[in-house]
Amino acid sequence: MGASGLPLLFLGTLLTSALGGCSGDATTTEHTISTALVVQPDSTRAGHDSFAGEVRARYEPDLAFQVGGKVIERLVEVGDRVEKGQPLARIDPRDVRLQLDASRARVAAAKADHDLALSEQKRYQTLLERKVISQSQYDSVSSQLEAAAAQLRQAHADLEVARNQAGYAELHAPRNGVIMSRQVEVGQVVAAGQTVFTLAADGDREVLIHLPENRVNQVSLKQDVKVELWSRPGDHYDGRVREIAPSADPQLRTYAARVAFTSDDVPADLGQSARVFFPQGGTRMSIPLSALTAEEGAPYVWKVNPADQTLVKAPVRVGPYQEDEVPVLAGLEAGDWIVAAGAQLFREGQTVKPVDRRNRQVDFGDGGH
The missing domain is CATH 1.10.287.470 (Helix hairpin bin)
Structure with missing residues (x-):
């Protein structure tokens, strides 16, 4: 079942049960059976994850002078196509x-x-x-x-x-390509090895994406993916993960990954926007966000024991939170019944009266229908 708003009738019943337990004596409270809205995890096909990226050259060497000096001439601009051996800049000789x-x-x-x-x-x-x-x-x-x-x-x-x-006073292009970036101006004094230009070399193209910290472990090298170019919506091209950065970017806190095209006839140009799709096999379970609670940072839900309709604390491992639901990675089965809301009002071993979203009592003998 997907997550949605709770019925007003159920909320009234739940509050009445809770308040009634507080107003009675100890014997009455002990034997009060609270009404609990219960649901089963929503099992759906996993589909795919996608990440936005940019088409880049596979080889992007940083070009620098091998000696230091004052830049007296810059011969190319960003975006210019250059040939191997072409002079790019000069320093005072x-x-x-x-x-x-x-x-x-x-x-x-x-x-x-x-x-x-x-x-x-x-x-x-x-x-x-x-x-x-x-x-x-x-x-x-x-x-x-x-x-x-x-x-x-x-x-x-x-x-x-x-x-x-x-x-070395004259910097030359090591191969054919396009100037991607420029880091110096005429009159600037540069040190030996300081980057002057970045070259996007002709040849293979690939897509640069950035993976968040909680998703990088779900991506592996040589994993097959699909790539969609912004300029050609609906057309998907085969790709493969070629490289994953070993550490996160210190500013973005994401891991850079490069996806290579597996065919040579992809009409991908430098700088184009693209989206990479990672297929996820099997099924994925999700529960309402309101069903989840935590104790000392450890998330759990209340699972209903169908034999005697008592509650059992079930620790779970969850994925990234969504707007009104959360995926469950471990701890539940598709046929389990869990309390959908009000987790803070229940306790371990408590007997409840399970009802569905229409306020009908759930009969576990026939599967709850």
Whole structure:
């Protein structure tokens, strides 16, 4: 049964029973049988859950300069299509060029030291052959030559790094795609690795959705779903959950999930709105919200024992609250009878007179009909 307003006749009967119990003596109160409106959990096919999302590119690299500096030119805007290798922005190259010049000077100095050490080594080798110097003197000069050679190799390596950094003053697109966002302006000083643009790479498209904390455990990787595009209402496309964030967003407190399309002919464009449907198998039970109460934070309902029409406290596990009902995930069976309202007026083991919404007494012998 679905949740609805309580009959006025039942409310009058319930209040009369409660007040009557208070006005009598102890013996009368002990044997008073209260009227209780009872219902059975409403069992329906579960259907599906749905979440709104946005069509995104599967690959969305953040683009950044590999060296720091002042941005002097921005060559693209948000929404521009770019090709692989296309320049996107430039930083002031003067500092890196000065570093390149300094590296070249260090190479020249290291080469001069190496040439001098090589000349000395050859001269000392001749003297050694003539027995004019000792072996130790020759070994000392040879060591100096090795040190000079190592310094020359290091200078060449530093020069290559400086050349690379000079090239890093210009940011290029790593692949074809569309500029999704821009984080810097001309004149801004950026650090190495600081995001300048976000690129939506050409290729696969997918839908980004955000799952609330109480639903993320109901979604699994590689789960099959249906996707409906806002631009094509009624058309459903096959999809599959590809990724679920391991932690919640600190501001939204939701978990980002990405749903990939399983076919290549989906007419999905970047930025389009979409809705992802998660089918839920089996059946789902719900009860009136007024039937639910709690003790020390633990929810429960009053279940009627059909054998003697006494009440039994039944702890339940519930899902997200709805406007006038709540889904029951565990603790009840479809054929149970529960008190639909006034839970605070009843106690464990109390005998009640069960009635339905039309104020007719429920006969458990024939199923309550």
